[in-house]
Structures are given as C-alpha cells and as structure tokens.
Amino acid sequence: MRWATFDCYGTLVDWRHGISTSADLIAPGRGAALLERYNRHEPQVQAESPALRYRGVMAEALRRACADEGLSPSADDLSVLAATLPYWPVFPEVGAALSALLAAGWRLALLTNCDRDLVAGTLRRLPVRFDAVVTAEDVGAYKPSDAHFTRFRGSYEPETWVHVAQSYVHDLVPAHRLGIRRVWINRLGERPEDPSVPQDVLPDLWGLSGILAS
Numbered sequence: 663m664r665w666a667t668f669d670c671y672g673t674l675v676d677w678r679h680g681i682s683t684s685a686d687l688i689a690p691g692r693g694a695a696l697l698e699r700y701n702r703h704e705p706q707v708q709a710e711s712p713a714l715r716y717r718g719v720m721a722e723a724l725r726r727a728c729a730d731e732g733l734s735p736s737a738d739d740l741s742v743l744a745a746t747l748p749y750w751p752v753f754p755e756v757g758a759a760l761s762a763l764l765a766a767g768w769r770l771a772l773l774t775n776c777d778r779d780l781v782a783g784t785l786r787r788l789p790v791r792f793d794a795v796v797t798a799e800d801v802g803a804y805k806p807s808d809a810h811f812t813r814f815r816g817s818y819e820p821e822t823w824v825h826v827a828q829s830y831v832h833d834l835v836p837a838h839r840l841g842i843r844r845v846w847i848n849r850l851g852e853r854p855e856d857p858s859v860p861q862d863v864l865p866d867l868w869g870l871s872g873i874l875a876s
Contacts, residue, residue: 665820666763666874669805669827670774671750673847674867675784680750681743685724688739692731699727705831708775708804716777716798717744747776748783757789759867766871769793771818773810773825775832794818805832811840824874826867834859845873 671677681700686693704723711719721740728735760770771794774781778797785792794814801809811825824843827833830852837844838859846860847867854860862873 663818663820664768664822665771665818665824666768667771667773667814667823667825669825669829669833670772670776670781670784671747672828672849673826674752674756674788676751676753680746684742684746685727687746688735688742689728689731689733692733695731696724696727699730700724703727712803712807716775716780717741719804720744720747744780747780748787750784752787752789753866755867759870760788760790762871763874764790766875768874771795771814773805773814773833774798775804805829806836808836808840811836811842815840826870830854830859845870 668674671680678697682693682697684693685696685700689696700723703726704719707714707719707722707726714722720743724740724743725735763770770790770792772781772792773796775798777799781795781797785795794817796810796814798804798810801807801813803809815823824845825833825837826845826847827837828847828849830846834844834846843861844859845862845864846854848860848863848865851865864870864873
C-alpha cells in the first residue's frame, strides 16, 4: 500500500493567513507583527508543555506574542485562533494535487500538531477525503517528536511512504531521522540548514504527483 502523509497547517491550509487575520480581530492592524512573534513562541510552548492541548498552545503562544507587542488581551481574546482555525483557507492547488494522487492509487493521511476536534473542522473544508489522521492529542506529543511518525508506521505499516510538508523543523527533520522519503513544500523560499534533509523541493503542491510517479 502506498501512503502519502501530509502536515496540514502551512502545507494544505494557509496557516500564516489564518493567524494574521485572526490576530487582527483582537488587535487591528497588528496581525502581521503578531504572526511573526507567534511563530517564534509556538515551538517553545510545545516543547515546554507537550501534553497541553493545541488550543492551549495557541492561546499561550498568542499571549506571549501580544506581550512582546505591549498588548494585554483578555482570556476570551486568546481563544480567537482556536475559534477561527476551522475557517482558515485551503491553498488553491490542494484539491487538484490531492485528487491526482488519489487517482494514481495513493492513500492519504494527515500527521498534524492539532487536536482532534479542531482538525475535524478543517477536514470538512479539505477537498478530498483522508484515509487516516494522527493528531498531537492522539500521541501526546508535538512534532518534531517522532511520535506521529512511529504511531502511523505501527498502525498502517506502509509499504511505500512519502511525507509531504512545509515545515523543515517540525516535519522534514524527523522524517529524515526515521528514513522516510520526504518532499518539502517550500512555500516561503527558505534555505535548509542541512541540504541533505529535503529530498524533493516544490514551491507548492503543483507537480507533486509527477515527482511521486518518478
């Protein structure tokens, strides 16, 4: 059985747009600045509290981002990311790219740093059905821990497996460590710290089915 696993937010869903526009709701005009601060804090919160549910991670990372910007949001304000996450936009090429994989016989799965209830809202918006989902809530850890990958491998025993993701640190590094084939969806034009970690690199999901057919 051939499996293609995907990170969800940042790879299939426009995570940056979702966070910045949501932050604008509680701090008008400050969304872009809060996004950049948030990006630095979220991995720290996940590393400090691996058992914390993702809605709690988002609230704490946003609180720290706001503090950096001299803002004092209410507890209700800090729930904005969890409230809006199911409505964050899917990247425009996702439907066609994933449909092409399904037509070629691939099974699809999500390995996501999210809670089951939150990703359920996103799954209703994704344009194809996924055969499996492994969440941080399921494994009690956040990527770049190996836990998502080892749970998936133990549960589904893929004969052929490729992991597709935007995050170099959260996804490519553990996939490389575990010997899983990997495709970097480098939407931000980043440079890898170690060029051997990404195997194939695309700016988006267009062309993914061609790479996996080779």
